[in-house]
Amino acid sequence: MTTTAIVGLGNIGSRLAADLVDGGRPVLLAGRDLAAARELAGRLGDRATAVTTAEAVDRADVLVLAVWFDTIKELIAEYGDRLDGTIVVDPSNPIAPDGAGGFTKTIPEDQSAGEIIAGLLPPGARPVKAFGTLMADSLRTAANRTPHRGAGFYAADDTAAGEVVAALISDAGFDPVRVGGIGSSRRIEVFGDLHEGTIGSVPTAREAAELL
Numbered sequence: 001m002t003t004t005a006i007v008g009l010g011n012i013g014s015r016l017a018a019d020l021v022d023g024g025r026p027v028l029l030a031g032r033d034l035a036a037a038r039e040l041a042g043r044l045g046d047r048a049t050a051v052t053t054a055e056a057v058d059r060a061d062v063l064v065l066a067v068w069f070d071t072i073k074e075l076i077a078e079y080g081d082r083l084d085g086t087i088v089v090d091p092s093n094p095i096a097p098d099g100a101g102g103f104t105k106t107i108p109e110d111q112s113a114g115e116i117i118a119g120l121l122p123p124g125a126r127p128v129k130a131f132g133t134l135m136a137d138s139l140r141t142a143a144n145r146t147p148h149r150g151a152g153f154y155a156a157d158d159t160a161a162g163e164v165v166a167a168l169i170s171d172a173g174f175d176p177v178r179v180g181g182i183g184s185s186r187r188i189e190v191f192g193d194l195h196e197g198t199i200g201s202v203p204t205a206r207e208a209a210e211l212l
């Protein structure tokens with residue numbers, strides 16, 4: 001079975017871990033604090049295992065980097081040469097507080113974190129943009145929504161890698177919807193036309209398809 005690891009156990013990482021475990025998917029969990037990762041794994045049960053970041057990198061077929069954009073860059077600088085063949089999932093939104101209670105984009109308007117991260121990865125790594133379109137709270141409240149599941153957008157150039165991540169999205173309780181290649185990442189990042197903050201809700205897969 002595919003080995004899935006999540007590095008970064010804050011709002012998104014811990015929520016995604018819980019959704020995946022609920023969906024029957026084993027996960028390796030890593031953060032800066034191994035004791036905190038162990039505590040979270042203990043709460044999530046037998047399917048969750050705490051590991052170091054290095055072990056997550058080395059064991060994962062799918063590595064979700066659930067940390068901030070700049071930290072993803074640092075992790076790639078440190079571990080990039082060990083990511084050959086690894087599907088690297090980037091959920092990041094390149095934003096920072098704007099000082100007025102809102103957020104501002106930290107990279108040029110016409111760029112996406114997804115494309116920048118993909119460009120920093122070694123040629124053998126397989127980038128997929130996913131799990132950054134919904135707020136962490138929506139990953140909780142809309143998972144396995146009835147009667148119509150919510151859409152989980154992703155972008156990937158590598159079709160097979162995208163399909164592996166689509167299966168993860170499904171296990172996490174959402175209907176996977178491919179928006180296009182990594183070049184389409186901006187649409188599903190914050191301020192993009194398909195981001196939850198723009199749409200104002202979690203669309204169904206059918207609604208999502210109409211928006212594509």
Ligand SMILES: NC(=O)c1ccc[n+]([C@@H]2O[C@H](COP(=O)([O-])OP(=O)(O)OC[C@H]3O[C@@H](n4cnc5c(N)ncnc54)[C@H](OP(=O)(O)O)[C@@H]3O)[C@@H](O)[C@H]2O)c1
Nearest residue numbers: 008009010011012031032066067068069092093132135136
């Ligand atoms: N929150 C959302 O609703 C949301 C929605 C969509 C996308 N995202 C994206 O998801 C990413 C994570 O956001 P978040 O809200 O989950 O942030 P967060 O709650 O601040 O969590 C970030 C986590 O990264 C960990 N971390 C920092 N440096 C690390 C390192 N070198 N190695 C391993 N772990 C490290 C932090 O650990 P410490 O606790 O030790 O600092 C923290 O647990 C961001 O890129 C964000 O744009 C967030």
